[in-house]
Amino acid sequence: MVEEINKDGGRFHGVTVLEGAEKIEIKPEIIIAADGENSIFHRYVDKQFVNKDRVAYGVTGKEFIQPDTSEIYFDAQLAPGGYFYIVTSLSGLSSAGIVLDANKIKRSSGEYFYDFLPKNPTIADKVKLSTNKFDGERHLFTLNRHTQDNLLLVGDAAGLIDPLMGYGMMPAIVSGYYAGKYSAEVIKSGDYGALKKYEREVRKRFNRGMSFIYHRIFESFDNKDLDMLIKIANDLEDRTNVDDLMARLSISGLFHLLNVFLKNLPSSGRLLAKSCKGICETIYRS
Numbered sequence: 001m002v003e004e005i006n007k008d009g010g011r012f013h014g015v016t017v018l019e020g021a022e023k024i025e026i027k028p029e030i031i032i033a034a035d036g037e038n039s040i041f042h043r044y045v046d047k048q049f050v051n052k053d054r055v056a057y058g059v060t061g062k063e064f065i066q067p068d069t070s071e072i073y074f075d076a077q078l079a080p081g082g083y084f085y086i087v088t089s090l091s092g093l094s095s096a097g098i099v100l101d102a103n104k105i106k107r108s109s110g111e112y113f114y115d116f117l118p119k120n121p122t123i124a125d126k127v128k129l130s131t132n133k134f135d136g137e138r139h140l141f142t143l144n145r146h147t148q149d150n151l152l153l154v155g156d157a158a159g160l161i162d163p164l165m166g167y168g169m170m171p172a173i174v175s176g177y178y179a180g181k182y183s184a185e186v187i188k189s190g191d192y193g194a195l196k197k198y199e200r201e202v203r204k205r206f207n208r209g210m211s212f213i214y215h216r217i218f219e220s221f222d223n224k225d226l227d228m229l230i231k232i233a234n235d236l237e238d239r240t241n242v243d244d245l246m247a248r249l250s251i252s253g254l255f256h257l258l259n260v261f262l263k264n265l266p267s268s269g270r271l272l273a274k275s276c277k278g279i280c281e282t283i284y285r286s
Contacts, residue, residue: 001017001018002015002016002017002018002035002040003016003017003018003023004016005040005041007044010148010149011149011150012028012031012149012150012151013027013028014026014027014028015028015031028150029150029186029187030150030151030152030183030186030187030195031150031151031152032152032154032176032179032180032183033151033152033153033154033157034154034155034156034157034172034176035157036155036156036157037138037139037141037156037157037159037161039153039156039157041151041153041157042143042157044148044151045143045144045145045146045148045153046143046144046145047141047142047143047159048141048142048143048144049139049140049141053101053102053103053137053138053139053140054082054099054100054101054102054137054138054139054140054161054166055099055100055102055105055109055135055136055137055138056097056098056099056100056109056135056136056137056138056166057097057098057108057109057110057112057113057133057134057135058095058096058097058098058113058133058134058135059095059096059097059113059127059130059131059132059133059134060093060094060095060096060130060131060132060133060134061094061096061127061129061130061131061132062092062093062094062129062131063088063092063094064086064088064094064095064096064126064127064129065086065087065088065094065126066088067088067089067090067091067092068088068089068090069087069088070085070086070087070088071085071086071087072084072085073085073120073123074218074226075116075223075226076221076222076223076225076226077223078112078115078116078119078120079098079099079100079112079116080100080101080104080105081100081101081103081104081105081219082098082099082100082101082166083098083099084096084097084098084099084113084116084120084123085097085098085099086123086126086127094127096123096126096127096130097113097134098112098113098116099166100112101219102137104219109135110133110135138156138161138166138168140159140161140163141159142159143158143159145199146158146175146198146199146202146203147195147196147198147199149192150192150195152179152182152183152195152198154172154175154176154179155168155171155172155175155176156168156172158171158175158202160172160175160202160206163214171206174205175202175206178197178198178201178202179198182194182195182197182198182201183195185197217274217275220274220277221271221274224267225270225271225274228264228267228268228270228271229271231264232260232261232264232268232271235260235263235264236260
């Protein structure tokens with residue numbers, strides 16, 4: 001456990017850690033802070049909390065669904081501001097959980113989890129052979145920077161959790177990789193300017209602006225809106241390749257999108273109005 005940080009001018013030149021009853025002083029060339037969302041190093045950067053806290057509850061087991069697959073379910077009433085998921089790794093290890101917006105729930109996340117299952121018997125049948133339980137809470141925040149002199153913040157300590165889905169493992173792995181890569185460059189060359197590459201890499205790979213917008217939009221949808229969104233997506237998939245349309249707009253793609261939109265009026269108009277409101281609110285709050 002970190003007990004004291006010594007900073008001389010710009011650089012961090014000493015960290016005192018407590019191991020049992022023994023105090024150990026470390027003289028680091030570079031510090032990679034991976035101590036979570038309540039990192040002791042946050043005192044040295046500008047931390048802005050975002051009023052979108054996530055809470056989760058789930059279970060683990062074996063082979064809930066086919067290996068190397070995942071399923072996500074949205075329900076604005078049973079999983080307010082969030083979703084229910086099932087995932088199974090290649091090894092067969094499985095996890096099922098519910099992720100919720102802490103500002104929208106009135107009971108514990110565990111109660112929402114066990115309320116969700118009996119109302120969705122197909123899902124309940126998949127996760128009945130659970131072995132362990134887990135719960136947790138995540139706070140979304142932004143940092144004005146992820147480096148300072150010889151300090152690099154990674155993963156949850158860097159605030160890289162996805163605002164829409166709450167994912168944190170992939171950003172933690174990727175940011176940890178690049179922190180190690182550029183730290184090795186510095187140790188080899190002695191040029192601490194190489195650490196600026198880490199800041200650029202994090203900002204390029206984890207620009208969360210669109211996720212904040214999507215989160216604002218989705219949290220305003222009720223179940224009728226979600227059903228309509230899925231219907232529009234299915235109708236659009238019948239006419240064009242949605243992945244291509246998202247990656248590269250074309251005249252034919254826009255024509256198909258307009259055709260599906262007009263076909264589903266007035267419900268599609270309501271979705272558009274809520275989406276525009278969510279975008280405007282996100283821009284205003286930022």
